[in-house]
Amino acid sequence: LHSLLRDPSLLETRAYIGGQFVDGDTTFEVTNPARGDVIATVADVSRAQVAGAIAQAEAAQKDWAKWTGKERANVLRKWYDLMMANQEDLAVILTAEMGKPLTEARGEIAYGASFIEFFAEEAKRIYGETIPGHQRDKRITVLKQPIGVAASITPWNFPNAMITRKAGPALAAGCAFVARPAELTPLSATAIAVLADRAGIPAGVFSVVPSSNASETGLEFCENNAVRKLTFTGSTEVGRILMRQAADTVMKCSMELGGNAPFIVFDDADIDAAVEGAIMCKFRNNGQTCVCANRIYVQAGVYDEFAAKLKAAVEKMNIGDGLDDGIHFGPLINAKAVTKVQDHIADATAKGAKVILGGKPSELGGTFFQPTIVTGATTDMLFSSDETFGPLAPLFKFEDEDEVIALANDTIFGLASYFYAKDLSRVYKVAEELEYGIVGVNTGIISTEVAPFGGVKQSGLGREGSHHGIEDYLEMKYICMSV
Numbered sequence: 032l033h034s035l036l037r038d039p040s041l042l043e044t045r046a047y048i049g050g051q052f053v054d055g056d057t058t059f060e061v062t063n064p065a066r067g068d069v070i071a072t073v074a075d076v077s078r079a080q081v082a083g084a085i086a087q088a089e090a091a092q093k094d095w096a097k098w099t100g101k102e103r104a105n106v107l108r109k110w111y112d113l114m115m116a117n118q119e120d121l122a123v124i125l126t127a128e129m130g131k132p133l134t135e136a137r138g139e140i141a142y143g144a145s146f147i148e149f150f151a152e153e154a155k156r157i158y159g160e161t162i163p164g165h166q167r168d169k170r171i172t173v174l175k176q177p178i179g180v181a182a183s184i185t186p187w188n189f190p191n192a193m194i195t196r197k198a199g200p201a202l203a204a205g206c207a208f209v210a211r212p213a214e215l216t217p218l219s220a221t222a223i224a225v226l227a228d229r230a231g232i233p234a235g236v237f238s239v240v241p242s243s244n245a246s247e248t249g250l251e252f253c254e255n256n257a258v259r260k261l262t263f264t265g266s267t268e269v270g271r272i273l274m275r276q277a278a279d280t281v282m283k284c285s286m287e288l289g290g291n292a293p294f295i296v297f298d299d300a301d302i303d304a305a306v307e308g309a310i311m312c313k314f315r316n317n318g319q320t321c322v323c324a325n326r327i328y329v330q331a332g333v334y335d336e337f338a339a340k341l342k343a344a345v346e347k348m349n350i351g352d353g354l355d356d357g358i359h360f361g362p363l364i365n366a367k368a369v370t371k372v373q374d375h376i377a378d379a380t381a382k383g384a385k386v387i388l389g390g391k392p393s394e395l396g397g398t399f400f401q402p403t404i405v406t407g408a409t410t411d412m413l414f415s416s417d418e419t420f421g422p423l424a425p426l427f428k429f430e431d432e433d434e435v436i437a438l439a440n441d442t443i444f445g446l447a448s449y450f451y452a453k454d455l456s457r458v459y460k461v462a463e464e465l466e467y468g469i470v471g472v473n474t475g476i477i478s479t480e481v482a483p484f485g486g487v488k489q490s491g492l493g494r495e496g497s498h499h500g501i502e503d504y505l506e507m508k509y510i511c512m513s514v
């Protein structure tokens with residue numbers, strides 16, 4: 032991997048604590064899912080080291096909070112510039128540890144960096160409020176202040192952007208930040224720590240604590256009184272565990288949890304555009320995102336046409352090592368992910384669905400899997416209620432609007448949803464009635480730093496991105512003054 036990098040010093044295997052790169056008590060291995068080989072041996076920090084990182088963050092935060100918004104903005108802007116200047120190396124590291132095609136990895140680095148840029152700008156715009164007093168001698172002022180130390184736990188599917196989307200607003204607000212990256216993808220996190228150090232982010236304000244034992248680190252984050260905010264992206268199951276643990280310290284939580292995104296194609300849709308949107312939405316990152324379409328509902332009149340066109344388009348796409356050119360599908364993250372896709376296909380075919388494309392592991396071996404489309408999907412099949420998180424597109428047939436809205440909403444999740452239609456009153460009605468935090472209308476891509484990303488129901492709490500995103504890292508204080 033070193034030889035593929037212009038700046039090999041970005042490949043950092045140590046933890047970053049209190050402004051120093053340090054070893055852990057032990058180490059753990061990181062493998063490349065496309066080749067199965069070990070690419071790095073990374074510091075495995077102990078719970079005591081995590082506690083140390085939190086203590087250093089707590090000390091550093093006090094001064095960081097006193098910096099003006101513009102001063103914080105300036106170093107964050109440098110961090111952003113360094114990320115973009117090193118986009119290619121960061122993308123290569125990301126693909127090597129996670130498997131997504133290099134073009135997607137480059138896109139993720141730009142997307143991840145955009146949160147640092149956006150929140151650098153927002154650092155100057157953390158406005159309070161004055162409220163007319165309730166008595167003649169009273170003056171009321173509302174201050175927005177940083178919460179304090181924020182700790183994050185993030186997944187492997189976006190090893191860069193899931194961290195920057197949290198660290199950007201946290202640092203802009205004046206919080207210190209301790210990041211625990213997923214054990215499968217710590218190198219993208221330590222690489223941005225190298226750049227944070229070069230950008231001049233003060234020691235202790237941003238730390239990275241890789242560990243193979245997620246639950247130990249999670250317990251330290253939740254039980255340590257110095258941590259005031261826990262921000263998590265991952266499964267609803269782990270989110271529930273963390274919220275239970277955080278209850279004892281009444282810690283503020285932001286939770287970006289699982290989804291089960293419906294993607295609806297109405298009979299008045301532009302079918303070619305819907306096919307294109309479905310491919311981006313379903314198959315990006317091999318289906319391994321929490322906003323990927325999981326259930327594709329197609330109105331009866333256009334069902335066959337949509338299925339045929341989707342099949343024809345996906346057939347042309349290439350599977351392979353993400354570091355090679357022209358690849359659309361890398362490997363799945365691990366064997367467990369492959370098993371889940373296979374279970375969902377087996378369950379569906381046993382209940383009457385038909386595989387019209389793929390359906391099997393790829394001849395490339397490893398965790399490569401053929402992109403798969405099944406027709407005849409019904410509500411009793413596993414993917415109706417459970418996120419596949421893989422390259423499986425199930426096509427459900429529906430007759431009318433109210434029926435499909437009810438089907439789409441029939442889930443405990445509420446993160447992203449999508450639909451394609453042209454009729455204006457239909458567009459308004461469906462957009463308003465879908466119980467989701469995000470609705471893509473005639474588009475399959477909804478992620479941007481300028482909009483509030485987040486879910487309703489059991490998909491989470493809080494929003495990331497946009498000027499709203501910084502609120503998750505601020506406390507309100509009101510000062511009541513008698514004059």
Ligand code: ADP
Nearest residue numbers: 184185186212213214245246249264265266269
């Ligand atoms: P995914 O399917 O994306 O891996 P998880 O919710 O299992 O979703 O994992 C998301 C992150 O949470 C990962 O970094 C993982 O290591 C971490 N994690 C898993 N279990 C726990 C736990 N009990 N406490 C804290 N973190 C955990």
